[in-house]
Amino acid sequence: MLFTRLVVSLGRDPGEAMKVVAYLVWLEKRSKDFRLVSKLLHWPDPSLNDLANEAILALNCIESDHFPYHVNIIGVLRLTQSVTQKCVTIRYLHENRVSIICAVTKIINDDEIFDDANELLRSIEEERMNNIxxxxxxxxxxxxxxxxxxxxxxxxxxxxxxxxxxxxxxxxxxxxxxxxxxxxxxxxxxxxxxxxxxxxxxxxxxxxxxxxxxxxxxxYVGKSPSPSPSPSPGRLAFM
Known part of the structure; x- marks a missing residue:
């Protein structure tokens, strides 16, 4: 699953990765290319990481009440525009931020989509506890x-x-x-x-x-490591 790639292979924060996947699912629905997310699974890690960075930039934009840029930066969502075959701009995302936030939140709350994600999160938390x-x-x-x-x-x-x-x-x-x-x-x-x-x-x-x-x-009482033998006292040399 894409979430697993982002967390395990790319080492991204699980909470952040969940929002990225939900945003990409929203893009898939908007573009009507219903294989968009599945095709991303075949991307190499560097390209997938770059797309995730674009997604985070977009999410930060729609979560801000004020447009975070002085101008509409051209080409900032280059990979996003490539996979959707549409001219998705930062300005467009911010102008439609309310509906996009609602859609992304609804996707995150869809347990069926994130079943594997929830299982992975439990495993990560369990491993963290086991290390403690x-x-x-x-x-x-x-x-x-x-x-x-x-x-x-x-x-x-x-x-x-x-x-x-x-x-x-x-x-x-x-x-x-x-x-x-x-x-x-x-x-x-x-x-x-x-x-x-x-x-x-x-x-x-x-x-x-x-x-x-x-x-x-x-x-259970584990075996204590054997103490290292004390070095034999050597003869002192006087200069």
């Missing part, structure tokens, strides 16, 4: 009983049914195909970190069952 809370602080350590194998799918199903979509990752002990994992680590999402305290009931360790097989859980 260290992974070790979001990890539960599980140990299993020997002779009673438990699969990753069983662990995921148990926690998902009880707490919902809280799991960022499950890391089972790496063993040979004929062996049974005896422990696993569950990393929860940052926005679900309170689940750890709820699940452990404020204690250091809890025992529970997954499909009638006993499991012990505790807060």
């Amino acid at each position: 809370v260290p992974r070790d602080d979001r990890t539960i350590f599980l140990t299993f009983s020997k002779g009673y194998p438990i699969s990753e799918a069983e662990v995921r199903d148990y926690f998902s049914r009880r707490f919902g979509d809280i799991i960022e990752g499950i890391y089972m002990q790496e063993v040979n195909l004929t062996e049974q994992p005896l422990y696993a680590r569950i990393v929860v999402r940052s926005n679900a970190i309170n689940v750890i305290d709820v699940f452990l009931e404020g204690t250091g360790k809890v025992k529970f069952c997954i499909n009638r097989k006993h499991v012990w859980a505790r807060k």
